Amino acid sequence: MLSDGSPAVTRSRMRWTKGIVRLAIFLIVVVFxxxxxxxxxxxxxxxxxxxxxxxxxxxxxxxxFACNIIALFPACIGWVxxxxxxxxxxxxxxxxxxxxxxxxxxxxxxxxxxxxxxxTELHRYGVLVRPAIVSVFIETLTSLATGAILxxxxxxxxxxxxxxxxxxxxxIPIALLALLPHPFRAIVSKISQSRVGRMPEVVARSIxxxxxxxxxxxxxxxxxxxxxxxxxxLMGISPKPEIxxxxxxxxxxxxxxxxxxxxxxxxxxxGAGVREIVSMWLMSSLVxxxxxxxxxxxxxxxxIIAELIVISTTRIxxxxxxxxxxxxx
Numbered sequence: 001m002l003s004d005g006s007p008a009v010t011r012s013r014m015r016w017t018k019g020i021v022r023l024a025i026f027l028i029v030v031v032f033x034x035x036x037x038x039x040x041x042x043x044x045x046x047x048x049x050x051x052x053x054x055x056x057x058x059x060x061x062x063x064x065f066a067c068n069i070i071a072l073f074p075a076c077i078g079w080v081x082x083x084x085x086x087x088x089x090x091x092x093x094x095x096x097x098x099x100x101x102x103x104x105x106x107x108x109x110x111x112x113x114x115x116x117x118x119x120t121e122l123h124r125y126g127v128l129v130r131p132a133i134v135s136v137f138i139e140t141l142t143s144l145a146t147g148a149i150l151x152x153x154x155x156x157x158x159x160x161x162x163x164x165x166x167x168x169x170x171x172i173p174i175a176l177l178a179l180l181p182h183p184f185r186a187i188v189s190k191i192s193q194s195r196v197g198r199m200p201e202v203v204a205r206s207i208x209x210x211x212x213x214x215x216x217x218x219x220x221x222x223x224x225x226x227x228x229x230x231x232x233x234l235m236g237i238s239p240k241p242e243i244x245x246x247x248x249x250x251x252x253x254x255x256x257x258x259x260x261x262x263x264x265x266x267x268x269x270x271g272a273g274v275r276e277i278v279s280m281w282l283m284s285s286l287v288x289x290x291x292x293x294x295x296x297x298x299x300x301x302x303x304i305i306a307e308l309i310v311i312s313t314t315r316i317x318x319x320x321x322x323x324x325x326x327x328x329x
Contacts, residue, residue: 055239056236056237057235057236058236059236060232060233060235060236061233061236061237061298061302063232063236064229064230064231064232064233064236064302065229065233065302065305065306067225067228067229067232068226068229068299068302068303068306069306069309069310070225071222071225071226071228071229072100072103072222072303072306072307072310073096073222074218074219074221074222074225075139075143075218075219075222076095076096076099076100077218078139078142078214078215078217078218078219079095079099079135079136079138079139079215080092080095080099081211081214081215081218082135082138082139082206082211082215083095083122083127083131083132083135085206085211086131086134086135086200086202086203086206087131087200087202088122088127088128088131088132088135090122090125090126090127091125093314093317093318093321094121094122094124094125094318095122096310096314097121097311097314097315097318098117098118098121098122099118100307100310100311100314101117101118101121101311102114102115102117102118102121102136103307104117104307104308104311105117105118115133115136118132118136119132119133119136128199128200130192130197130198130199130203131199131200131203134188134199134203138184138207138212138215139215141178141179141184142179142212142215142216142219143219143222144260144261144264145175145176145178145179145216146175146179146216146219146220146223147219147223147256147257147258147260147261148171148172148175148257148258148261149172149175149176150220150223150224150253150254150257151168151253151254151257151258151261152168152169152171152172152175153172154250154251154253154254155168155254156168156169157247157250158247158250158251158254158285159285179212179216180212181207181208181209181211181212184207184212185204185205185207185208188203188204188207189204192204223253223256223257224253226253226256226257226303227249227250227252227253227254227255227256227257228249228252228253229299229302230252230253230255230256230279230295230296230299231243231248231249231252231253233295233298233299233302234248234252234283234286234287234291234295237291237294237295237298238287238291238295240286240287242286242287243286243287248286251282251283251285251286252283254282255278255279255280255282255283255296256279256299258278258282259274259275259276259278259279259282259296260275262274262275262277262278263275263278275296275300276293276296276297276300279292279295279296279299280292280293280295280296283295283296
C-alpha cells in the first residue's frame with residue numbers, strides 16, 4: 001500500500017491538480033468567448049432597417065471569411081521564427097495550435113490569459129517558459145506598433161480631422177522607438193542576469209535589427225490581409241461603389257489596425273466595444289454609420305469563428321499525428 005507521501009501518490013495528485021486547473025482555464029475561456037459571440041449576434045440583430053440582410057452578397061462574405069483565416073497566419077509565422085532564434089524549436093503543428101489558443105485568451109479580462117494559454121501549451125513541448133514569454137511580448141509589441149504606423153500612414157491619404165492626422169503623425173516616432181532592438185535587448189539582458197528572470201544568453205543576443213524588421217514585415221502583411229478581409233466583407237454588405245477603390249481598401253486596413261490598437265489599450269476583453277467604435281468611425285467615411293457598425297461587428301464575429309476553426313483543426317491534426325506516432329517497444 002502506498003503512503004500519502006510516496007512519489008506515486010504525489011505524481012497522481014499533481015496530475016489531478018493540473019487537470020483541474022486546465023479545466024478551469026478552459027471553462028473561463030469558453031464563457032468569455034461565448035459572451036463575445038453573443039454580444040456580436042445581439043448587435044447584428046439590432047441593426048437598423050437601413051441594413052438589408054436580404055441584399056447581402058454571401059459569396060463575398062465567404063471570400064472575406066477565407067481571407068480572414070489566411071490573415072491570421074503571418075504574425076504566427078513571425079512569432080515561431082522568433083522562438084527558433086531563441087533556440088526554442090517547435091514543430092509547426094503544435095506551434096500554430098498554441099498561437100491561436102492564446103488568441104482566445106484575449107477575450108478574458110486582463111489579457112494575461114492569452115499569455116498563459118500560449119506559454120502553457122508551449123511548455124508541453126519542451127519550450128522554456130521565459131524565452132517563450134519574451135517571444136510573446138515581441139510579437140505583441142511589433143504587431144501593435146506596426147499597426148499604429150500603418151494606420152497613421154494610411155490616414156494621410158484619407159480625409160480625417162486635422163487633429164487626428166497630426167496626432168497620428170506624432171505617434172509614428174513613438175511607435176518606431178518601441179521597435180528598436182537595442183533597448184529591448186538591454187532590458188532582456190538585464191532581466192536574464194537576475195535569479196528570477198534567468199534564461200539562455202542567446203535570447204538577448206538574438207534580438208537584432210533583422211529579427212525586429214522581419215517580425216514587423218510579417219505583422220504588416222497580417223494587417224493588410226485583415227484589412228482586405230474587412231474590405232471584402234464590407235463589399236458583401238453594401239453595394240456602394242466608393243468601397244471598391246484603393247482608398248476604400250486603405251480605410252478598411254486603417255480601421256482594423258487602429259481599432260485593434262484602441263481595443264488593446266482599453267484592456268477590455270477582446271477590446272469589447274472600443275474596437276468596433278473606432279472601426280465604425282473610420283469606415284463611416286465610406287458608408288453610413290449603421291452599415292459601418294454592422295461591418296465592424298461582422299468582422300469581429302468572422303474573426304472569432306475563424307480562430308475557433310483553426311484551433312479545432314490543428315487540435316485534431318495534432319492528436320492524429322500524436323496517435324499515429326510509432327511507440328517504442
